[in-house]
Amino acid sequence: MARLTLTINGEVRSAEVAPGAFLAEVLRETFGLTGTKIGCNEAECGICTVLVDGVPVNSCIYPALKANGAHVQTVEGLAQNGQLHPLQQAFIEHGAVQCGFCTPGLLMTAKALLDQNPNPSEDDIKHALKDTYCRCTGYVSVISAIRDAAARLRGEPPIPPALPHTREPLRFVGRPLPRPDAVAKVTGAAKYTDDYVFPNMLHGATLRAGIPHARIKRIDTSKAKALPGVVAVLTHEDVPGSKNHGLVYEDWPVLCYDKVRYVGDAVAIVAAETREIAEQAIKLIEVEYEPLPVVDDPVAALAPDAPKVHEQGNLLKHIHVEKGDIEQGFAEADVIVEGEYQTATTEHAFLEPECSIGRVTEDGRIEVYVGSQIPYADRRQVAKSLGVPEEQVRIVGTLIGGGFGGKEDIAGQIHAALLAKVTGRPVKMLYRRSESLIFHPKRHAVKFKVKVGAKRDGTLTAMRIELWGDTGAYASLGDKVMTRAATHASGPYEVPHVKIDCYAVYTNNVPAGAFRGFGVTQSAFAIESAIDELAHRLGISPIEIRRKNALRIGSVTNTGAVIRESVGLLECIERVEQALKAEGTPWVFRKPEQPNKVYAWGFAAAYKNTGLGGGAPDRSEVEVEAFEDGTAEVRTSAAEIGQGLVGVLASIAAEELGVPYENVRVLLSDTDRTPDGGPTTASRQTFVTGNAARLASVKLRERLAAVAAEMLDVPVEALRFEDGYVRYNGKAVRLAEVVRQAHAEGISTRLSHLYEAPKTQPLGTGGDMHFAFSYAAQAALVEVDLETGEVNCLKVISATDVGRAINPLALQGQIEGGIVMCLGNALTEEFIQEKGVPYTNRFARYKMPSIRHTPQITSFIVEDPTAEGPYGAKGVGEISSIPTTPAITNAIFAATGVRVRKLPVDQDALLRAMRVP
Amino acid sequence: MREAYLIPETLEEATALLARYQGRARVVGGGTDYFVDEAHNGAPVLIDVTRLRGLREIREEHGYVFIGCGVTHAQIAASALLQQSGTALVEACGQIGGPQVRNVATLAGNIAHALPAADGTLALLALGGEIQVAWHAEGELRAEWWPLARAFKGPGQSAVDSTRQIIAAMRFKPTGAGEASAFARVMRPQGVALPIMGVAARLKFDAEGRIEAAAIATGPAGPVPFRAVQTEAFLIGRMLDEATLDEAAQVLLGEVHVRTSPHRATAAYRRAVLPVLLRRALTQCATRAQRTLAIHER
Missing domain, CATH: 3.90.1170.50 (Aldehyde oxidase/xanthine dehydrogenase, a/b hammerhead)
Known part of the structure; x- marks a missing residue:
């Protein structure tokens, strides 16, 4: 052991440390400063960044003894005298905090930048934060927050976040309220599992x-x-x-x-x-x-003599979707395009192992x-x-x-x-990152055979699609994911004749399971590429062909469901089309100052179910309690993974109980204290648990109203719950007093509601397989270097139908984060395995988008409400992460004439393909 | 298990420590490669050479630009002296990693790692760099200057024995009037975070605009960083026009041996981008050299 003495956040600290210890470990374990997080132990992700003598370093591999005598600043030292640093304040206000795990690293890297450069440009910010990763935000809000903080530090007026236009808000629902957990997350007080220590x-x-x-x-x-x-x-x-x-x-x-x-x-x-x-x-x-013997390919694994991963054989599930008569459909077609597509295994790369x-x-x-x-x-x-x-x-x-x-x-x-x-x-x-990478289920790599027929005017007549999904060694959610991939494989279009066969297959690869988009991200790449090819062949615009075939009221989906409401796809397409017109650039163009580059737009549309669907009971139970101090608590076991559920539940309870948003606490995921909210998957929590919270709050309000009505001696129907009071004409009583009165009368102010989402039908039985769908359209502008094949995505214009924006700030973060994640799916991400052995066994071998990849994003919100959803809302978690990939690859086709058939886009293959005459 | 992490203050002390531990200690710089590579992370004692007196700065000395072994990539990227006298090095070091890595990773460490496509190494090679190797013998400090190329034995294999010797410093002759350097590379956004191909060049033009001296380094083009001597020879005496650029590319393609490396690049791709990088580096050199003359005339 060796003696280490250093000054941390202005305070001299000293301890005996192991000579091999790194600074991050010592800060966390010896000094208990767990605000500094460890994401990779290999100086790749940057979230462990602290300042040593004012300079940002990766503390995960910085020898602790090297910091002997130094001044170390960590996230815990940012706030002074209880006053948040402008960076912390701006991160909260801009929604740059989601899961919060990378937040300390982003803040400290940004702090070092602003210490040196009080007025950084967007390029300066991207340069400084290049190696500090965030998987949630897509960095857009991070950039705007840093610019805002810089302005405040210069003594200039704050630069508020640019929020999308959304419907007139209610009291809380529809407002861009900050996350309830944001302060803890920007100060380093927030505790993740590894931050807990027991004697x-x-x-x-x-x-x-x-x-x-x-x-x-x-x-x-x-x-x-x-x-x-x-x-x-x-x-x-x-x-x-x-x-x-x-x-x-x-x-x-x-x-x-x-x-x-x-x-x-x-x-x-x-x-x-x-x-x-x-x-x-x-x-x-x-x-x-x-x-x-090892089998590492889903098609090969179906061969009769393939090595058996499990005794019962390698086929986990065959999924069949059929509508109409496929032969007739192709007979009616004037043009048919066929293609094979392949997506990569990808890694969630959540920053917390x-x-x-x-x-x-x-x-x-x-x-x-x-x-x-x-x-x-x-x-x-x-x-x-x-x-x-x-x-x-x-x-x-x-x-x-x-x-x-x-x-x-x-x-x-x-x-x-x-x-x-x-x-x-x-x-x-x-788990260390290296262990996390080789252990946990990934996004399925899927092989596609796609055949699409259409009339000369672009009207789709038939689709025949086959999919082989590599579910790896264990089922995980493989059959569910591949079912979703199959049922969404014909895209958000009405197609009269469809036949889809999908195989979820065991191999000796790392298992594949749930990953944002849940199979639909893969399907969208295949079908949106095929639709693009069809438009090209027919000489129709990529926008027009989608508009012509888009799902709308009265459409029948490939599983036989009739769309009766809440289908904002046409509006999404139109919003993006208008924004493209406003851009004023041609579809493909060159710039004189960049002779080796070509620029082009690409377009794609998508839809994604909300909820489990397929006949699975979809329930959530929420408990709500009102207290004598005027506060309320919402309890359920549902996961806050960065998406903003805590804020959604707090605003719903505040809305219905008429108490200030700050007075609502949300307690999640303690099976002794919180009822079952169901899985946090399938973009379902806002809808299902949101509804449960709403209905539980309404029930509690009604119970309290009966008490208040007696206290005020007025009719119960006319009471208004607002600002922590129950009011009637000029009369009012504090909600806290109503709660006290209820308790005095022996009436409990705690109750729960079990919400059951509308019943759905199993695949193959017709009717509603899902109770709601979200829709999106996106256009992407790419820059292709004709000399090197390098591709950059410069802009994304997005429109997303979410039914209702419960919190526009959180919603915007979900959309931006989804877009950048899907950009990674197109351009950077591949979990590489060689005969079942992961080559990607550390972060240095898995490239996810950095802040440098962040395009300029213009995001429109379409609110076509679904009647059953809370205030009309439907799922938002996944939809934005589906169309970006094909929008980018379709843009690459427009730019180069090369159709990307395999993900991720490989500049090496692209350049060689461009050189083929 | 690590027994000690030592941070000596002088080169003499550092070499003496190495000698004392007789192979059980090894030199470490910023450690951004070393600590990541668990397989090679086993030395019981580490001697950190980033705090040695006189070896933490960049300075002009005896007609050379001198870079101490404690100098980080961030220092190089921000150096006005290097921006003027060794631009390729600034460009190369400014592209490595992110700020957190550049703030601790040293150029000496980059050289010691001996990768055939290391950005900083390629730039220093084109600049005609040398390294000062220091060790302890018979109770005293010994040191000698080696041409940089002598440092490399094979991919990841350094001729400098880090359990015995220290790369104490690097140096090169600054670019002067009519002279400039440049660095160009291509990265791959997927797979492993290593450059696919890099080219560094240093060109000197005479009064007529003919190339008077040329140095070109590229990699990966073999087991060690590659000096393109045939291409250099071809360029001497020529104007840097389209024909020269095209022909130089052919000469370069003729003398390098590029390979397909799994998850990084195909040989075909490398051969396709090599002329592009050469052209970018050489034309940058010409533009910058022109600028030095303009400054000179003023």
Whole structure:
């Protein structure tokens, strides 16, 4: 150990540290300053940025001893005397805080910039923040927040955020209210799972298979158990309950017993006094494998002689969608285009790696602290594998540093619980980025065969589409994702004759599951490319062909549903078309000062279901309580993954109860204290849990109204709940007093409501497979370097039909973030595997969009309300992340004549294709 | 397990420490490559050479531009002296990583890593750079200047033994009147974060505008950073016109051996962009050299 003395945020601190320790660890663990986050341990993501003697550095690989004698500034030191720094204030007001995990890094990098440059241009900001990643915002709000803060620091008037035009707001609903958790997130006070420390806590580590397919012959843990500091080493023999887990199919071993089916499979787990010892112990476990042949392609996996990943065969599910008569449809066509498309496996790259803490309570129950998208599913799976009743398990949701679908499956929850149960001590199971990358389910790579027929005027007559989705070693949500991919594969169009066959197939690749867009991101690339090709062949504009075929009132979808309301697609198309006209550039153009570049626009449309659909019961329960101090609390187990659910629920409760927004607390995801809000998936929370919160609040208001009516001696119907008062003509009583009175009368001011979304129909049975759809249209402007094949996306014009904007600020953040994520899907992102072995085993090998990729985004909100939605709202989480990819690839076609058939766009292949005469 | 992280204050002290640990210690600069590469992160003792007296700055010395081993990429990117006398280095170092990495990563570390396409290394090679290698022998500090090319044995393999020797400094002759340098590269937005191809050039023009001296470095074009001597020879005595640029590209393509590297680039792509990068670097040199003359005449 060596002595380290440094000044942190103005305060001299000193400690003995290990010579190998890095600054981030020391700040977090030795000094308890957990505002500094660790995202990658490889100086790639920048979220661990702190200032050492005024200079921003990646503290995750900055030797702690190198900071000896230095002045270190962390996010905790930004606010002075309880006063937020202008950067913090601006981040909140511009919505530049979503999941909040990268926020400290962004703030500190921006602080260093403004210290040097009080008036940075957008380019300066992009230069300075180039390597500080954010996965939620898409950076647009980050840029505007920094410019605003710079103005404030210069003593100039603030530059407010540019918000989209939306409908006239109600009292709270429809207003750009700041997130309730924003202050905690900008000050570093916000706690994510790894920020929790329990006395006497052990640290866990997991032995991963390391090979994609093998039979386990022998596991010997004796050397690991003998290592001093090791408290427990567990294998499948130590799993008391169900040996498998799974959200839909229980096919995923808690700890592998007969075979390993992918590199990231868990074989053994260790709990030790320190993380280093646990990791060392893992290396001492001997496993003898008999390697088995590897299958890494979904089409190859369907061959009769393909290696079997699971005994029952490699086909997880065949999904069939049929409407009309496909032969007749193609016979009626004047032109037919055919093409094959392929999308890449992609990685969520949420900046917070998975972490679970297991703990046994004094009364012998098991608690798991985790940032999960489906707390009640965690509870069920943990209980089942531990062999205890569900009531014996409590899932305590912490803040979540991004999810995007990647935190729906079990990660370390069962392992942490098991180790805690065996050792009787709290156990933290934190994944390093390298482990997170090879372990958790990805976006499905999908192969497509697409055949589309149309009349000369562009009217679609038929679509025949085949899809093969690589679901990897375990089902995860593979059949659901591929069902969504299949049912959305014909695009947001009315097509009289459709036949779709989709295969979700097991391979020895990393499993694939939920990822924002849920299969539709993949389908949209294929079908929107084909529609573009069709327009080109027919000499019709890409906008016109979409307008002609767009779903509208009375349309029948490919699954036989009749669209009866809330279909804003035509309006979306028109909004983007008008904005394109206002741009005033031709569809394809050159600039004299850039002779080696060509510029072109591309267009795409999309739709996405809200809610689970397909006949699955879609429920959410919310509890609302009013207190004697005039505040209220909303409780449900639903995940806040950055999307802004806490703000949505708070504004809905405030709206219905007539209390100030600040007086509403939202408690999420504690299975002992919050009822089940259902999974945070399928863009469903605003609709389903939003409705539950609304109806629970209405019920509570009615209960309180009865009390207030007596207190005021007025008729109950005429009461108004506003500003924390209940009013009638000139009379008023404070809500707090009404609550006190209710309690005095023995009336509870706590109640819950279980909301059930409208019933849907299973695929193949006709009727409504979904209760609502969101729609979008986007145009993208690209710049292609004809000499190098390099592609940049410069502008995106977007219009999104969300039914109703509950919070325009949060909504804008969702849309911008979705666009930039989908831009990454087009241009940068690929999780590379070679015969089942991830080449992408660190962040340096996975490029997600940085602030430098952020295009200029113009975003229009279309509000075509859905009758059942809260205030007309429907899902927004996924829709914006669907059309950007094809808009970009269609623009590349317009620019170069090269049709992109494989994602991501590869400048190497593009340049070579351009050179083919 | 790391036993010590030592931060000596003088070169003498640093070399003596290395000698004392007899191979159990190794030199580290900013560590932005070293600490990421877990496989090579095993030395029990690290000697941090970023705080050595006199070796944390960029200065002019004995007709050379001198860069100490503690100098970071950020310092280089912000150096007015280098902007004027070694522009290629400023361009190359300004593109590496983000500010957080540039604030700690050193050029000496970049050279020690010995990658065949390292941006800073290519730029220094084209500038005709040298490195000063220092070690401890018979109780005293020894040092000698090597031509930069001598530092590289193979991809990732340095001729400088980091358990025994320190790259104490780098130097090159500043570009003068009628002379300039430039750097151009292509990155790939997917896959591994390494450049696909880089070209650095240093050109000197005579009064008639003919090329009087030329140095061109490119990579990856072999196991070590590549000096394109045939292309350099071809350029001497020529005007930098379209024909020269086209022909020089052909000469360059004739002398390099580019490969397909999985997840980075195909050989065909590299051959397609190499002429583009050469043209960009050479024309930049010409434009900048012209500017030095204009300044001179004024």
